[in-house]
Amino acid sequence: MNYFYALILYCIYQFKGERSIKAVQYLLTGKKSTQTLQDAVWYSLQHLYSVYPEMDADAFIDTVKKLEKTGSIVISDKTVTLTDSGKKVLSELMSGYPIPDHLNGWQFHKIEQLFWQRLTLLIQILTNWAYSETKFIPVVRDYPIQNWVKRWLGEKRQIYNKKQLSLRLYHELFTIFEICEQNRENPDYIVARFTGYQKPGYTSTQIAKQAAVDETYYLLAFRSCLHFMIKTIWHERGEFPILSSLLADRKSPWTLTSSSWETYKFLKYGKNVEEIAKFRKLKKSTIEDHIVEIALLDPAFSIKTYVKPETQKRITEAVNLLHTRKLKTIKDYLTDIDYFSIRLVLSKMNDKKDV
Incomplete structure (x- = not known):
C-alpha cells in the first residue's frame, strides 16, 4: 500500500478539477496564503490542511508523475483532474485505510508540535528522575521549549514532589489513552515515540514497519490521535489538569496572521x-x-x-x-x-x- 497516492488522489477528488496540482502540495504542507486557506475550506479539506509538513517536494513530484503515467490523473496548464481509473484506485485504497477520523490539521496544526515537544520532553525528564538520573541528552533540542518545560517544572514542583508529579501525569495519560481507544484511535502510535530512561523513542519509519502500515498512513494516524488528545484535553481541562497546563498559554486553537x-x-x-x-x-x-x-x-x-x-x-x-x-x-x-x-x-x- 502506498498511502501517499491515496492522500494526493483524495485532494484531487475534492478539488473537482478546479485547482492545480500545486494546490494539493500547498494544502498538505500548510502554505500560509489566503488562497490555500480558501481552498481548504471551500473544498472541505480543512482536516488535511498542513497534515504533511515534512513532505519531500521531489517525492511529491515523482508520485504525481507516476499517477499521471498510469492514467489516474490528467494534468492541464492550470488544473488537475481525477480519472475514472484514479477514482477506482482511490476507492480501493480508502476502503481498507480511510483517512483517520479525528485528523484536524486546520484547527491543530499550529499547536500540535508545541504540545508534542513539551509532552515528550517532560516524559523524558520525569522517567529519568525516577532513576535519579539528571544528565541526559534532551530529546527536544529547541531551547525555547526546554526553557518553557524548565519553568513549568519549577511551578509544579511547588505543588508536587517528583513522584507525585510523575504519578499524576501517568494517570492522566492512562485515562486519555483509554478514551483514544474507545474512539478508534491507536495510542500505541504515540507511546512508541516516547523517549524514556535509557530508552530512545522509535522513529516513524520503525513504527510503521512494526505496525505493518505505510509510513504516510502512520503519520496521519499519529497526528489524528494527537489531535484527538488535544481536543479532549482542551474541552475537559478539569479532568486533565497536568496535560491541559501544557497548553495553558494557548487561548485559542486558531490563529490569524x-x-x-x-x-x-x-x-x-x-x-x-x-x-x-x-x-x-x-x-x-x-x-x-x-x-x-x-x-x-x-x-x-x-x-x-x-x-x-x-x-x-x-x-x-x-x-x-x-x-x-x-x-x-x-x-x-x-x-x-x-x-x-x-x-x-x-x-x-x-x-x-x-x-
Whole structure:
C-alpha cells in the first residue's frame, strides 16, 4: 500500500478539477496564503490542511508523475483532474485505510508540535528522575521549549514532589489513552515515540514497519490521535489538569496572521472596510482579504454585516446549481454580486463528501 497516492488522489477528488496540482502540495504542507486557506475550506479539506509538513517536494513530484503515467490523473496548464481509473484506485485504497477520523490539521496544526515537544520532553525528564538520573541528552533540542518545560517544572514542583508529579501525569495519560481507544484511535502510535530512561523513542519509519502500515498512513494516524488528545484535553481541562497546563498559554486553537489580527481589532471597534484601509494605509482589497481570512478561521465570525441574507442565499443556490467553487464561474452567473461577497459565503460553506 502506498498511502501517499491515496492522500494526493483524495485532494484531487475534492478539488473537482478546479485547482492545480500545486494546490494539493500547498494544502498538505500548510502554505500560509489566503488562497490555500480558501481552498481548504471551500473544498472541505480543512482536516488535511498542513497534515504533511515534512513532505519531500521531489517525492511529491515523482508520485504525481507516476499517477499521471498510469492514467489516474490528467494534468492541464492550470488544473488537475481525477480519472475514472484514479477514482477506482482511490476507492480501493480508502476502503481498507480511510483517512483517520479525528485528523484536524486546520484547527491543530499550529499547536500540535508545541504540545508534542513539551509532552515528550517532560516524559523524558520525569522517567529519568525516577532513576535519579539528571544528565541526559534532551530529546527536544529547541531551547525555547526546554526553557518553557524548565519553568513549568519549577511551578509544579511547588505543588508536587517528583513522584507525585510523575504519578499524576501517568494517570492522566492512562485515562486519555483509554478514551483514544474507545474512539478508534491507536495510542500505541504515540507511546512508541516516547523517549524514556535509557530508552530512545522509535522513529516513524520503525513504527510503521512494526505496525505493518505505510509510513504516510502512520503519520496521519499519529497526528489524528494527537489531535484527538488535544481536543479532549482542551474541552475537559478539569479532568486533565497536568496535560491541559501544557497548553495553558494557548487561548485559542486558531490563529490569524498578524496583519489580519490588526484588522480584526478595528472590526471589533465597529470600523468599516474603507475606514480600516485608510487608517492602515492599505488597499481596500487587502482589508477584504483579511476579512475573508477571519471568516475562514473564526467559526463565530458572522458575515451578515458584509453580505445580506438574501444575497447569501442567492450565492449558495448558485454554488449548488453550478456544482463549482470557481470564483469566475460563479461571478459570471451572478453578475451583480461582487467577488468579496462570493468569497465570504464560500468561506462559510462546507460540503465534505465521502469517497
